[in-house]
Amino acid sequence: MIVLVSLILLSYTAAYYVTAPSLRWLGFEFSGLRLELANTLVSFIFLMVLAGVVGRFFYSQQRKMLAVLIGAMRQMARGDFNIQLNFGHKNEADFGGIVDGIYHMAEELGQMERLRQEFIxxxxxxxxxxxxxxxxxxxxxxxxxxxxxxxxxxxxxxxxxxxxxxxxxxxxxxxxxxxSEHQPFAPQPYRLDRQLRNVILVSEPQWSDKELELEAELPEMTVVADEELMSQVWINLLHNSIKFTPPGGTIRIEALSKDGQLAITFTDSGIGIQPEHIPHLFERFFKSDASRQRAAGGSGLGLSIVKKIVELHKGDIAVISELGQGAAFTVTIPQDRPEASRRGGGEE
CATH class of the missing domain: 1.10.287.130 (Signal transduction histidine kinase, dimerisation/phosphotransfer (DHp) domain)
Structure with a gap:
């Protein structure tokens, strides 16, 4: 709009100083309304010429900027996300939102590609x-x-x-x-304490072979959740505790209900976890001791699955541990009906 007004003013000013002298030089004497009409006609001609020149300039600039954007997209399509959009400061300011969006997209796609390659x-x-x-x-x-x-x-x-x-x-x-979006998620009310006792009973051969003492404080409580998925959570956590607790050790399972939330804690007297490893426990394929995990048959995926299922129930899982002092994994989930939530997760 500013450019258009400037062109009109420039055209009219140029016509004002050009029209009358040119007419006198040609032998025409106009005054009053005729002179104004002549000024208007000449200013319109000037405006069209200037608009054409300016239009071609801006069109050329826009084509260059679009070519840069298209080149960046083709570069990303080839799997190269290290892009540079060189518009110059003025033009980059005009395309600021688009430039920021493309840089953000390249960064996110690059991160996804790194994760994909690491996963493979x-x-x-x-x-x-x-x-x-x-x-x-x-x-x-x-x-x-x-x-x-x-x-x-x-x-x-x-x-x-x-x-x-x-x-x-x-x-x-x-x-x-x-x-994926295809995971069946069917929360139903059921007795959580019974489910946990059943997991303990099913796992008895594992913990009795190591002569572990298993304690359970499980008051009667009902939860609305996907029973099959939550069973995988408890089995993974119990088997982890059994795996990393030396013979003769202790495992304690405790369930509490408070303010509409259930907290289930698995505490063991095992070997514990190094502090620098705790933030990575839920990452896929992470193993705090790869040789020990391999000997124990671990794949580094168990806690990833646990975290995914807990987050699907809009819950959370936390770890407290000291090296040589055992570990405590606490799962917190809503007691009432959760809605499926799909977020990122981690591992064993």
Missing amino acids: SNVSHELQSPLTSIRGFARALQKEGLDEEERAHYLRIIEQESMRLSKLSDNLLKLTTLE
């Missing part, structure tokens, strides 16, 4: 380890002169590694389903 790398690594073991022990079985004890030992290892592969596949499928 981790999956490949986790698959390679059991496959290498299976291949090695399968070759060992082909050797002549093996006695039955050695043969049975190799077969047990192959079976264990096959189970690791199967569990990894199942956990990856669970994570993918939980992160």
